[in-house]
Amino acid sequence: MQLALFDLDNTLLSGDSDYEWTQHLISKGVLDRDSFERRNAEFFEQYKSGTLNIHEFLDFQLASLAENTHADLQTWHEEFMADRVRPMIGQKARDLVKRHQDNGDLCAMVTATNSFVTGPICHELNIPHLIATIPAQENGRFTGKPRGTPAFREGKVTRVEDWLESMGLCWKSFERSWFYSDSLNDLPLLSLVSNPVAVDPDSTLHAYAESAGWPILSLR
Template sequence: MQLALFDLDNTLLAGDSDFQWGQFLIEQGLLNREEHLEKNLQFYEDYKAGKLDIYAFLEFQLKPLSQHPRSFLNELHTRYMQEKIAPMITDKARALVEKHRANGDLLMIITATNSFVTGPIAKAFGIDNLIGTLPEEIDGQFTGRSTGVPSFQEGKITRLNSWLEARGQTLQDFEQSWFYSDSHNDLPLMKLVDKPVAVDPDPTLKAYAEGEGWPVISLR
């Protein structure tokens, strides 16, 4: 069996699901536009520059989840999927996923964005396995904090190894392993798999991929 790992934002999606969740909440009147947008943009620039403080970002990202009942958040997410996510799912992205599915590969989305936002997106691709940063929940209510290791940079390796260990497997048990990503933040995991593929990559990843002879593709 082969393993196909996919980053989500700006890889399988032609955009960033986390950034768009914030934009959606602003449009719903649930966040202050000026305050949130400025901070969101700064975190996004830090991410692209490879200097994101993941814990500061998660505190910012997850706080809105703690301010509303889960049932209300679920209703919001349904509209968010229709308005923000559906337009970001390209035919090329779906075709890539289906190519690996037809090959019988084990499919997984592995993303730094939290699992509340990304869970329904993974289902939209028909992918059952998701590793995302975990928002803490107590008695069905989000606390605004994260739990466990954030699936960001080297944290993706930690979380993937834990998931595989729970299955009685290691990465080396697969005939081939693939990882598709757009971001240089994913270089730690890309260097571990057999088949790293740069997807609409940022300049740093593109330069590295070309230097290593990795495939560079577009799903746009």
């Protein structure tokens, strides 16, 4: 048995779904452009530099879910998929996922971006399992807070191991394991798999991958 794990933003996508979701809501007039565009850009730069406070970011990012109905969110998300997400999915990314699927590998997307935003993207890429930050809900509405451990940095390791344990599996269950990621934030999980792959990596991960002898792949 083999395991293939895929980061989403700037890995399988040639962009960041969290950032683009907020930009989409700004373009719809759902969020105020002046305040939210500036804050969105600040968080995006913090993520890229490895300094993001995930709880501060989630307070910002999940607020829009709490402030709107599921029906409206679903309509906006369908537009988001058509206008912003599908253009960010290249054939090389689809082919990579398909190669692992055809090989019979257990496949999962592992992303810090919340499951409302990423669930349809996971389906679009034909990946059967999603490990993402979970937005909490009460009485049929989002609360604006995460439920459980956010799938970010070391939290990705925790969430993957919990997922494997739920199926009676662990790292030793697999002959080989892959994790594909672009980000220095994913070093904790990249360091655990037998086959870490840096995909269109940021400068820090690129340097680390070169020094460690990890493959460097482009899906662009």
